[in-house]
Amino acid sequence: MSLHADRTVSYEKYHGTSNDFIIIDADEFIPNRYSFATTYCDRTNGAGTDLDIDEDDHVGADGVLFLALEEKYSPPRVIMTLVQPDGSTAAMCGNGARCAAAWAAEQTGASEVMVDTQAGTRHATVHDDGSVTIEMGVPAFDPRDVPLTHDGPLIEEELEGFSVTAVNTGVPHAVIFVDDVDDVDLETVGPTLRYADVFPEGANVTFASPSENGFRQRTYERGVEGETQSCGTGAVAVVAVAKRLGRLDDCESVTVSPPGGDLEISVPDDAPATLRGPVDHEFAGELGRDPSSEL
Numbered sequence: 469m470s471l472h473a474d475r476t477v478s479y480e481k482y483h484g485t486s487n488d489f490i491i492i493d494a495d496e497f498i499p500n501r502y503s504f505a506t507t508y509c510d511r512t513n514g515a516g517t518d519l520d521i522d523e524d525d526h527v528g529a530d531g532v533l534f535l536a537l538e539e540k541y542s543p544p545r546v547i548m549t550l551v552q553p554d555g556s557t558a559a560m561c562g563n564g565a566r567c568a569a570a571w572a573a574e575q576t577g578a579s580e581v582m583v584d585t586q587a588g589t590r591h592a593t594v595h596d597d598g599s600v601t602i603e604m605g606v607p608a609f610d611p612r613d614v615p616l617t618h619d620g621p622l623i624e625e626e627l628e629g630f631s632v633t634a635v636n637t638g639v640p641h642a643v644i645f646v647d648d649v650d651d652v653d654l655e656t657v658g659p660t661l662r663y664a665d666v667f668p669e670g671a672n673v674t675f676a677s678p679s680e681n682g683f684r685q686r687t688y689e690r691g692v693e694g695e696t697q698s699c700g701t702g703a704v705a706v707v708a709v710a711k712r713l714g715r716l717d718d719c720e721s722v723t724v725s726p727p728g729g730d731l732e733i734s735v736p737d738d739a740p741a742t743l744r745g746p747v748d749h750e751f752a753g754e755l756g757r758d759p760s761s762e763l
């Protein structure tokens with residue numbers, strides 16, 4: 469049943485280590501998802517201003533998740549479509565999929581959820597502590613999978629002054645290891661790598677540096693066109709590339725720490741990668757269905 473009896477639509481705001489998302493039931497009538505996302509992800513006038521929430525790190529979002537719940541299955545399924553602040557869609561979002569699983573668990577009472585994404589179906593487990601583990605497929609280095617306009621895999625090759633390794637963890641990532649991620653001027657170097665010709669579909673740009681118990685991470689995200697506080701596919705990319713480059717001995721789980729918090733990653737040799745981390749429900753509100761008509 470399509471629910472568009474009135475001008476506004478209900479939304480829930482979730483975040484996974486501060487990578488934050490507006491969640492909309494996909495049954496709701498939204499005339500133009502592009503203008504909905506570009507309007508309400510805005511960090512100054514976006515979602516949250518309807519609730520007089522004024523700290524910039526809560527207003528707006530890193531994307532809108534349109535979620536279609538299919539409760540007749542066991543475990544229940546949720547079909548996830550991510551529309552990002554620039555209006556683009558992406559095949560996968562690790563933190564977004566974790567939020568989608570938490571939302572579906574809240575709706576159904578289930579603790580196991582199948583999340584259907586454009587990168588494939590991903591099994592998720594919602595734990596009693598509120599954290600969510602999601603399967604992330606097998607990281608791919610083949611140029612056809614990243615994709616790359618490069619004949620072979622891009623492994624520690626010089627690009628824009630950095631030693632870059634490219635991997636697809638549901639979406640393309642350019643991964644660079646440095647001594648200290650805090651020394652990177654990400655807003656400057658991010659776009660030059662994000663739009664490098666070798667990435668025909670662009671790439672997210674993930675810097676990593678060793679930490680006491682794993683790696684620190686910073687990511688400049690395609691579609692956000694800026695640094696986010698956390699990136700799940702980026703965290704998996706860090707571990708996958710670290711293993712490929714021999715920076716990691718075989719270990720069950722690695723802690724990767726973006727600015728927004730800690731994520732636990734596993735990249736086994738013979739099974740899908742997994743991503744685990746906290747998920748928080750921030751607030752709920754109402755937004756105009758068709759902001760383009762309210763100009």
Ligand SMILES: N[C@H](CCC[C@H](N)C(=O)O)C(=O)O
Nearest residue numbers: 558561562563639691700701
């Ligand atoms: N910006 C990404 C999608 C979201 C990835 C990120 N938020 C995550 O948690 O994986 C892209 O356009 O490929």
